[in-house]
Amino acid sequence: MARPLIGITTYVEESTHYRVWDLATALVPTGYYELVQAAGGAAVLLPPDGPGAAAEVLSRVDGLIVAGGPDMDPVHYGAARDSRTGPPATVRDEWELALITAALEVNMPVLGICRGMQALNVALGGSLVQHIDGHVETPGTFSWHPVSPVPGTRYAALVPEEADVPTYHHQAVERLGKGLVVSAHAVDGTVEAIELPDRDRWVVGVQWHPERDKDTRVMASLVAAAAARAAVPVP
Secondary structure, X not given: OOOOEEEEEOEEEEEEEEOOEEEEEEEXXXXXXXXXXXXXXXXXXXXXXXXXXXXXXXXXXXXXXXXXXXXXXXXXXXXXXXXXXXXXXXXXXXXXXXXXHHHHHOOOOEEEEOHHHHHHHHHOOOOEEOOOOOOOOEOOEOEEEEEEEOOXXXXXXXXXXXXXXXXXOOOEEOXXXXXXXXXXXXXXXXXXXXXXXXXXXXXXXXXXXXXXXXXXXXXXXXXXXXXXXXXXXXX
């Protein structure tokens, strides 16, 4: 049986150096697709496109991962820009919000990672804290801290114990988006995972970076949900 195909969002860097080249590049760290493959899925990278193309693109895949990256523009949740918020990534914001919306409309499994979790929250009407301290120790280096699952959630069923996770973020969920529940916290109370509680929908966001870890439990669950969806004929 063919492996379920998981689409992973990418982002554009205007100046990327490799070998003799310095070019604009759509990229994502290798850990994303390696973790999908380790969990039994096949991966395809999704470069930015027009928001109107989201449904068409998603019709070719079985599950969606919204990858980490730069800060979301606070205009999307009606807030003034904090001086510590990064510059706008307008094309990426619009594309990923459209992908999330389109995926939810067709009940596609979705995993948001770091920025992707924040995008999921914003897509459902939530807001973000634009700066928190203590979750980035050294620029360009992941740090690790424990997160605790919330009993009764999907995440807790997958990872029932407190677990150390690789993290790198300075923003976090503030007001939850419509229908979302918190499924893990950091020691300082920061929301570290969110999900839709409907057992028939696989929609999870994690604030950390599972692609920097060897734990495949969350990713394997996404892949399994995508495989189950792929086995059902689309009307």
